[in-house]
Amino acid sequence: MEHNDIETLASEVKGPVLRPGDEGYDQERTGFNLAVQHRPDVIVGATRAEDVQAAVRFAAEHGLPVAVQATGHGFSVPADGGLLITTGRMSGVEVDPAEHTVTVEAGVRFEQVIPETVPHGLAPLNGSAPHVGVVSYVLGGGIGILVRSFGYASDQVRSMDVVTADGSLRHVTADSEPDLYWALLGGRDNFGIVTRLEMNLVPVARLYGGGIFYDAEAAPDVLKAYLRWTEGLPQEMNSSVALIPMPDDPEVPEPMRGRHVYHVRIAYTGSQEEGERLVAPLRDTAGPALFEVLREMPYAESASIHDDPPVAVPFLREVALFEEFGDEALATVLEHAGPEATVPCVVELRHLGGALATPPVHPNAVAHRDAQYILSVVTLLFGVTEKDTRPVLRRLFDALGPWTTGSSLNFMGHGENAGQEQVRTAYAPEALERLGAIKAVHDPENIFRLNYNIPPTGDGASAGS
Template sequence: MRRRTLLGAGVAAPLAMTLGACSPDETPQAGSSPGATFDRAALPAGLVGKALLPGDPGYADELKTYNLLMSPKPGVVIAAAAAGDVQAAVRMAAGRGAPVAVLATGHQPAVPIGPDTVLITTRAMRGVTVDAQRRVARVEAGVRWQQVVDETVKVGLAPLAGSTPIVGVVGYTLGGGLSPIMGRAHGYAADHVRRVDLVTADGQLRTVAPDTDADLFFAVRGGKSNFGVVTAIEFDLFPVKTLYGGAIFFDGADAGKVLHTYREWVKTVPDAMSSSVALLRLPDAPEVPEPLRGKFVTSVRISYLGSEASGGKLVAPLLAAATPIVAAVREMPFSEFGTIHADPVEPLPVFERTALLRELTGETVDQLLAVAGTAAPYPITMTEIRHLGGALGRQPAQANAVSNRDAAFTLFVASIGGPADAGAITKAEADIIARMQPWSTGGMFLNFMTSEDSAPDAVQRAYQPAVYQRMAAVKRKVDPTNMFRLNHNIKPA
C-alpha cells in the first residue's frame, strides 16, 4: 500500500501543480476571433443533447479543457448525446459554410477556435460495450480510458490505454495511440481498431471498416479528426490481468548515471517491456512525499507483461545505476496502470513540444542533460524519453496511416506556466528540441504535436510521403471543402 501512495496521491497531486499533460492524446483547440456568426434560429431542432450559444447557461462549462492555455470560443456548441446530434451539427455547419471542431477532454492544442466555428462536444456519449468472447470493446466518442478499464477488468481483459485513465479513447486511438503500458508488445492502438462509426462532411453516418471503405478506414486510423466526427469505435482487447510496473526515482544529481544505464538497458529488453525515463522538477509542497519534495529527480517508469520474478531480474540493472530515493515497482492489477506514470488529473496550463529520435547515444544523453538537467538554463518541468520499437516498429496486419515506425524513442517536453512565462518556456523547449536534432528522425508523432506544430510542413512530418498523399486523396473525396480543418490539418489533394 505504501508504494501505491507514493506513486498515486503522493506524486500525482503535486505533479498536477507543475507537470502538465503527460499524455496529450486529443483534439481541442484554442483562441478566438471577433464577430459571432450564429443565432438561435440557426440551431438544429430535435437534439438529444443541447445546442448552446455564447452566454447561454452551460456554454462555458461545455468548453472546459484539460490544458488551460486553450480557450475555445465557438459561435455555437453542440453538446452531442447521440450520433444524430453529430449529424445535425455537421449539416448545420455545411449549410453555413462553417468549420467543425471536436472536443472531448481537451488535452492536445491545435489551432484557434473562433465564433465562425461549430464545436461538437462528445462528453455525453459514454456508452461502453465489452464482448469478452470476441475480445472486443465498442465505445462511444466521449468515453475515457478509466471507464473502459472498469469494464474490461471484470472479464480479465485490457485495452491499449495510454499513461493516464483520464484521456479520451477516440482521440487517443485515432491519433495513433502510443501505450507506454503495452505498446511495445502489441503496437499502436490504431493498429487494433476493427471499425469506426463516422459522420462525414455530407452529414452521413458511415460504418467504416476494411470491407466497407478501405481507403477511409486506412486514413482515419492515424488521421484523427481530418475526415469526419467519430461517434464510436470498436477495437481489440488483450488477455492481461496483471502488470509488473511502477516508477523508480533517483536524485537529479544521478541523472547522467541513470540515463546512460537506461540507454544501454533498452537494447536488452524484450517486447513485453515498455518503459520511459523522465527528468522531473517536483514542487516544494506538502503533498509531495518528503524524500522527493522540492527536488529535481530522474524517474524510470516500467511496465512489463510478465511475472514479478522475471520482471525483477530485468529491472535489476536500473536499480544498480544509482541509489534510488524511491523504488516503487511491483506486481499490480491492470486496473492500477495509471499509477505507473501518475500523471496529473486536474486541469493545468501546459506548454509542450515533441520530436522522434532514431537513437539514444552517449552524446545524446550528454546534450540532453546540458539543456534539461541540473544546470539547464531554464527549469523545464518534465523532459521524457519513451522507448519505442518492438511491435511499435512493425506494420500491422491491417495497414493504417500511423507512420514513422522507424523511430526508436519519443522526446516529449512539458512545462507549466501562464502567459507571462510563455516566451521563456517556449524558447527553452525549442532549445531542447533543437539540441536533439542530430539524433532526430525528422518525423513527428501526431498525438504529441501541439499548436507549435500545426503548420502544413510540420503536419506532413507526421506521415510518410506516400501515406500523406493517400490521405490527401481521401480528404478530397470525403471533405473537399476542408470542413474539418481545425486540427493538424490534411488538406484535400
C-alpha cells in the same frame, strides 16, 4: 447566423446548443489543457450520432469550420469562431468478452473502459493517463504503456461509425471502406467525426510494474544508464524515464520535495520473477535510488505506474521520435531542458520498438514504426508564459534535429506545434499525399480544419480549403 437558425439547430439535437454569453458556454468549451481554449460561434454538446450529423450539416450550410473535443488533452488548433462539437456526453461502453472487443462512444475515457474489461482478464491498449479520451487517442496512433508488447492502439481497431463532411453516418471497416479506414487511423478528425469505435482487447490481467525514483543531483547518469539498459530488452518490457522538477510543496513526499527527480516507469507483462531479473542491471548502474515502488499489480491499478495527475492545467508540449538516441542527443536534452533550464521542463523519454515494428493486419496511416524512442517535453505554465517557454523548447528541438525522424500526433501540442510544417513530420511523404487525396474525396471544402490539418489535394480539392 440568425437566432432562428440556432433555434432550428437546437430543435434537431438532444444535447445543449450554446453561444457566447450562454450559461455553460465557458465550461463546455474548456478542455484539459488550460493554456488555450476554443471560442466558437456555437457549441453543440452531442449526446448521440444524430446530434453530430445535425451539427455538421448546420456547419456546412453556414460555411463554418468544425472542431471536435472529447477531453481536450490533445489540443491542437483553437476554434476562433466556427462550430465546436463536444462529445463527453457520449459515454456508452460495451465489452464482448467472447470476441475480446470493446465498443465505445465518442466521449468515453479509458478510466471508464478498464473497469469493464479487467473482470474478463482483458485490457485496452490505453495510455499512461486513464482520463484521456479513447477515440482521439486511438485515431492519433495510441502510444500506451504496453506499446512494445502490443504496438499501436490504432492497429487494434475493427470498425468505426463516422460522420463525414456531408453529414452522413458511415460504418467503416477495413473491408467496407478501406481508404477511409486507412486515413482515419492516423489522420484523426480530418476525415470526419468518429461517434463509435470497436477495437480488440489484449489478454492482460496483471503486470509487474511501478517506478524507481532517483535524485538527479545524486544520480546524474540515470538517463545514460536507462538508455544502455533498454538495449536488447524483450518486447514484454515497457518503460520510460522522466526528469521532473518537483515543487517545494508539503504535498510532495519529503524525499522528492524541491528536487529534480528521475522517475523510471516499468510495465512488464511477464512474471514478477523475470521482471525483477530484467530490472536488476538498471539498479546496478543507475546510482542510489530515493525509493522504489515495483510490484505485482492487477491491470486495474496500472495508472499508478505513471501517476499522471487528472487535474486540468495549462501546459506547452513538444515531441520528437528517434531511431537512435545517443550520447550527443542526451547531452543536448540536459543542456536545454535539464535542471539548469531557464524554464522548468518535464522531460520524458519512452522506449519504443518491439511490437511497433510489426505491420498491422489492416494497414493504416500511422507512421514511424521503426522509431526506438519518443521524447516529450512539457512545461507547466505556472509562473512562466508561452512567450517565455517556446524559445527554450524550440532551441532544444532544433538542436535535436540531426537525430529526429518525425513526430507523433498524440503528443504534438498546440499553436505553432500544430502548423503544417509540424504536421507533415507525423507522416511518410507518400502517406501524406494519399491522405490529401482522400481528404479531397470526403471533405473537399476542408470544414474539418481546426485540427492537425491535412488539406485536400488533387482534383477534388476546393478553393475553400
